[in-house]
Amino acid sequence: MTDRQRADARRNHERILAVAEREVAAHGAQASLEQIARVAGVGSATVRRHFPTRQALLEAVxxxxxxxxxxxxxxxxxxxxxxxxxxxxxxxxxxxxxxxxxxxxxxxxxxxxxxxxxxxxxxxxxxxxxxxxxxxxxxxxxxxxxxxxxxxxxxxxxxxxxxxxxxxxxxxxxxxxxxxxxxxxxx
The missing domain is CATH 1.10.357.10 (Tetracycline Repressor, domain 2)
Incomplete structure (x- = not known):
């Protein structure tokens, strides 16, 4: 993985987490992973790559x-x-x-x-x-x-x-x- 790919992955992770914090605050544990991906500007697969389960995302948030x-x-x-x-x-x-x-x-x-x-x-x-x-x-x-x-x-x-x-x-x-x-x- 190149430095650019790592930087992109870090930015995606931070962006997903920031959006997830807002969505969980608004909708609780049932916040839509698809909505989080959409607002973060990434695909659902990217969200799942960073947070393989809803539980993992909640724990990070x-x-x-x-x-x-x-x-x-x-x-x-x-x-x-x-x-x-x-x-x-x-x-x-x-x-x-x-x-x-x-x-x-x-x-x-x-x-x-x-x-x-x-x-x-x-x-x-x-x-x-x-x-x-x-x-x-x-x-x-x-x-x-x-x-x-x-x-x-x-x-x-x-x-x-x-x-x-x-x-x-x-x-x-x-x-x-x-x-x-x-x-x-x-x-």
Whole structure:
């Protein structure tokens, strides 16, 4: 591949990603790949060459948001109360999933995530230290896994996305779920 071909491929990749970000923001995970190709000025095959699956495209589009959630998990690992740190982070994950169209879909997987750095894997790994600390403090039952918690959040976001007030509905379902993941604390 010549330098010119590589430069063209990089420009196509950047253009596809920029268009995809706008389309996913407007239409969520079901954004039309054909529309993305058309607006980016490339063929469908070019889009598929850069992003072989819809999941791969979503992960690329949502990568920045995922990194922000991971940074936030790292920040919260030093919080004085492990349960509150975990719940704060999970609540922020609910908020991101409800407000960022496509994020819940990118986090949904059937236990076989696409690629080693899939959104679901990265988010579950970020939740790990928070969960382990909450378990060590006796605030969460030891059999709860990070993958289960992320799946719970994904489910909440997906089931409430068409509600009149998705954020309020998701918040309420999250509160119901929290009441069931560990012992209640007296305040």
């Amino acid at each position: 949502l990568g920045h948001r995922i990194e922000l959630l991971c940074e936030r998990a790292r920040e919260l690992t030093g919080a004085p109360d492990g349960r509150e740190a975990l719940l704060t982070w999970l609540d922020e994950l609910v908020t991101y999933c409800v407000t960022a169209k496509g994020l819940a879909t990118a986090l949904a997987h059937d236990g076989d995530p696409v690629g080693e750095n899939s959104c679901a894997t990265v988010i579950s790994e970020a939740a790990g230290p928070l969960l382990r600390r909450a378990v060590a403090e006796g605030a969460v039952t030891p059999d709860v896994t990070a993958v289960e918690l992320v799946s719970l959040i994904v489910g909440i976001a997906m089931v409430t996305e068409h509600h009149r007030d998705p954020a309020a509905s998701a918040g309420r379902l999250f509160a119901v779920a929290v009441a069931g993941i560990g012992p209640a604390r007296a305040t």
